Amino acid sequence: MARDNEDFTMIFNEIYPGLCRFLECLIGARAVGTTAQDIAQESFMRFYRQDEGLIPAAEARFWLYRVARNLALNEMSRGRTRQRFWGRVLEIFHAAQTDPAQALEQTERREILSGLLEALPEQHRAALLLREQEEMSYREIARVLEISESKVKVDIYRARQSLRARWRELERAASV
Amino acid sequence: MKARIKIISFLFLLPLLCASDSAFYPSGKGLAAASDEPRVQFHIVAIEEKGTERRTLSETTVEGPAGTDFNVELQDGRFSLVARFLTDLLSPEALKVRARLNTRRLYGRSEKELPLYEEDTQNETLQLGFDEKIILLPFGRGGDERLLIEITPTLSEKSARLASGGLRPLEIEIGRQSPGGAISVKASKTPHRFVVEAVLLEDGREVARAEAPYLIEEARELLLQPVGDASPAVLQHPLAINLTLSEYSMTRTADQISLGFDLYRRDAQHESVRAAIAQKWAGIAELGRDLTYELSNSFPNAQGKKYELRFKVKLAAEEKAAR
Amino acid sequence: MDCEFTEKVSLLLDAELPPEDALLVTEHISTCTACRQAQDDFLRLRREIKAYEIQPQPPFAQAGMLARILNSEKLPLWRRSVSIPVPLMILLLAIIVGLGVWAATLRRASGLAQSNGAPEKATPVKALPSQTEVVEGEGLDFSHYDHGERAAIYKVRRNASAAHTATDSRQ
Numbered sequence: 040m041a042r043d044n045e046d047f048t049m050i051f052n053e054i055y056p057g058l059c060r061f062l063e064c065l066i067g068a069r070a071v072g073t074t075a076q077d078i079a080q081e082s083f084m085r086f087y088r089q090d091e092g093l094i095p096a097a098e099a100r101f102w103l104y105r106v107a108r109n110l111a112l113n114e115m116s117r118g119r120t121r122q123r124f125w126g127r128v129l130e131i132f133h134a135a136q137t138d139p140a141q142a143l144e145q146t147e148r149r150e151i152l153s154g155l156l157e158a159l160p161e162q163h164r165a166a167l168l169l170r171e172q173e174e175m176s177y178r179e180i181a182r183v184l185e186i187s188e189s190k191v192k193v194d195i196y197r198a199r200q201s202l203r204a205r206w207r208e209l210e211r212a213a214s215v
Numbered sequence: 216m217k218a219r220i221k222i223i224s225f226l227f228l229l230p231l232l233c234a235s236d237s238a239f240y241p242s243g244k245g246l247a248a249a250s251d252e253p254r255v256q257f258h259i260v261a262i263e264e265k266g267t268e269r270r271t272l273s274e275t276t277v278e279g280p281a282g283t284d285f286n287v288e289l290q291d292g293r294f295s296l297v298a299r300f301l302t303d304l305l306s307p308e309a310l311k312v313r314a315r316l317n318t319r320r321l322y323g324r325s326e327k328e329l330p331l332y333e334e335d336t337q338n339e340t341l342q343l344g345f346d347e348k349i350i351l352l353p354f355g356r357g358g359d360e361r362l363l364i365e366i367t368p369t370l371s372e373k374s375a376r377l378a379s380g381g382l383r384p385l386e387i388e389i390g391r392q393s394p395g396g397a398i399s400v401k402a403s404k405t406p407h408r409f410v411v412e413a414v415l416l417e418d419g420r421e422v423a424r425a426e427a428p429y430l431i432e433e434a435r436e437l438l439l440q441p442v443g444d445a446s447p448a449v450l451q452h453p454l455a456i457n458l459t460l461s462e463y464s465m466t467r468t469a470d471q472i473s474l475g476f477d478l479y480r481r482d483a484q485h486e487s488v489r490a491a492i493a494q495k496w497a498g499i500a501e502l503g504r505d506l507t508y509e510l511s512n513s514f515p516n517a518q519g520k521k522y523e524l525r526f527k528v529k530l531a532a533e534e535k536a537a538r
Numbered sequence: 539m540d541c542e543f544t545e546k547v548s549l550l551l552d553a554e555l556p557p558e559d560a561l562l563v564t565e566h567i568s569t570c571t572a573c574r575q576a577q578d579d580f581l582r583l584r585r586e587i588k589a590y591e592i593q594p595q596p597p598f599a600q601a602g603m604l605a606r607i608l609n610s611e612k613l614p615l616w617r618r619s620v621s622i623p624v625p626l627m628i629l630l631l632a633i634i635v636g637l638g639v640w641a642a643t644l645r646r647a648s649g650l651a652q653s654n655g656a657p658e659k660a661t662p663v664k665a666l667p668s669q670t671e672v673v674e675g676e677g678l679d680f681s682h683y684d685h686g687e688r689a690a691i692y693k694v695r696r697n698a699s700a701a702h703t704a705t706d707s708r709q
Contacts, residue, residue: 044608047607047608048608051604051607052604053328055600055603055604056592056600059592060590060591060592063592064587064590075592076599076603079603080603080606080607083603083607084607084610087607087608087610095292097292097293097321097330098292148586148589148590149590149591152586152587167587168587170552171584171587171588172587172588172590174329176552176554177552177554178290178295192548192549192554195548195552196548196549199548199579199580199583200540200544202583203576203579203580203583206579206583263683272678289680291678291679291680291681293680293681293684294680294681294684296689298689298691316689316691317556318688318689320684320686335688335689337688337689337691341691341692341693343693346695346696347693347694347695347696348693348694348695348696349691349692349693350691350692350693350694351689351690351691352689352690352691353680353683353689354683354684354685354687355685355687355688355689355690356687356690357685357687358683358685360682360683361683362680362683367696393678394678395678397678397680398678461558461559461562462559471542473562475558475561475562495561495565496565497561497562497565497566498566499542499543499566
């Protein structure tokens with residue numbers, strides 16, 4: 040039986056913002072403009088078309104993150120780049136609505152973190168983002184990424200070690 | 216003539232008989248070797264019971280040296296169980312199995328729609344003969360439909376050594392896989408038996424010591440006995456250590472064991488009178504190397520003396536032989 | 539310089555350590571500068587990653603996307619795609635091919651029988667065994683068994699069934 044619209048809306052509103060954030064961090068600089076949203080839309084579109092019996096609501100989150108991540112991997116492997124034009128357009132639209140200094144700080148922090156994350160191998164990055172942003176357990180992360188729990192443990196640890204080392208390098212460079 | 220010869224012959228042969236029993240008795244080497252390195256097999260079957268009907272869902276056999284551990288894991292979207300079994304062969308007829316069951320069950324969602332889980336941990340120690348089996352009911356005894364896991368141990372007939380002389384590794388045979396892999400079995404062999412040596416040093420001199428065999432994850436008390444010219448402080452208040460070895464790990468550089476302990480001073484006259492010096496201390500020791508704790512700040516009436524507690528954890532002889 | 543416990547600090551922060559290990563690691567952190575630093579760094583990273591805000595979107599972008607999906611054309615069943623695990627896919631193909639071969643064989647046999655003038659025999663119905671085989675690939679749903687009770691574990695004599703068991707045996 041096709042999915043009920045009300046159920047789908049509830050799932051969409053719950054998961055969509057987090058999924059976009061995850062995708063944006065995962066794809067990094069390549070996810071400029073609407074790429075992360077495109078992938079999120081495609082993932083939800085596929086989910087919407089699935090029969091409810093195949094993916095119960097409790098499994099939705101894992102299924103969506105798994106599919107979205109696989110779609111993101113496809114994007115990254117194709118090496119698509121998008122112009123920063125769209126990003127600038129969006130910022131112009133929103134500049135009037137936010138405090139410019141705050142907006143700048145947010146942009147800077149986003150770019151710094153994005154740069155740091157981009158330097159990580161994709162699997163380390165995905166595991167860490169699912170843990171820190173989505174607060175998934177190692178078991179849940181293993182299900183989404185289709186790897187073992189012990190690999191999740193190692194990937195997250197290595198991601199953290201790598202990030203903290205690079206962060207320190209940045210701080211050292213900035214203080215010079 | 217005959218009689219004399221017989222007696223002489225007998226007298227002549229008797230020393231030979233005594234010197235070499237192998238001429239008349241099996242050397243026992245083969246038998247001894249087999250029992251020195253016994254192997255155990257666990258047949259693990261998941262069964263669904265509906266009334267009187269039983270349906271086998273999965274079947275796995277784990278076979279390995281004595282001290283082989285295994286996990287039985289159940290997982291679906293809402294429920295997970297990790298049942299960990301530490302096994303030890305106590306004798307050719309008896310097995311000690313320590314089970315730890317960790318259960319996680321989804322029971323609802325929070326106000327922010329985050330999943331909420333109910334978690335439970337149970338520990339159970341079973342001592343069983345090879346004419347017995349273990350029954351695990353992941354969801355308890357109730358209901359018309361039940362899931363049960365039967366674990367049947369037997370002494371394995373496989374030899375401990377391969378033809379090349381090397382140790383036969385652990386083997387897992389999956390007779391029937393559960394649908395969707397919802398039930399899985401993992402096995403491992405890590406050392407369970409250790410020897411712990413504890414020494415109290417006063418200004419660098421050994422003044423009390425104790426040594427005892429330990430089984431992993433079993434608390435046991437070490438009573439340090441004064442040695443040499445221990446000071447009155449040590450003689451009147453000998454130390455007792457309630458110690459547990461908790462986790463063994465093999466790292467790239469060395470084998471390590473985690474330990475946790477409480478330290479007490481006993482009254483030499485009144486055994487039951489104890490004062491805690493240190494509680495819930497912990498550490499990670501490298502096998503065969505010293506792990507030292509500075510006690511001077513915690514030791515009552517130290518009077519300027521430096522006190523240290525030094526541990527050394529080694530593999531038990533039977534574990535070394537099995538490597 | 540890192541300590542060998544640093545990896546366990548990472549597990550502690552993710553609540554992935556059993557309680558007794560968590561206690562050990564917490565105790566250790568209080569005495570180890572390297573691990574304390576690692577913990578601080580990991581927590582700072584966590585704050586930064588959690589604080590990450592996505593690129594601002596045009597107003598009503600989310601609502602617009604939802605509307606687009608809900609209004610999208612629902613594919614007829616025959617055009618929908620479904621993800622099937624590879625082993626199940628292989629099994630289904632094998633069943634389809636097997637059915638095809640069986641049907642073809644039956645047709646041939648009945649054709650031969652008819653050409654020989656022999657009457658067609660009805661195919662006997664195979665009785666189902668009492669212990670049904672489990673079909674690989676179907677998932678297990680534990681909710682049938684789950685009534686919220688705690689797990690139980692005990693030993694029994696080998697020839698005893700679980701239904702007639704001894705009381706729990708504790709050492």
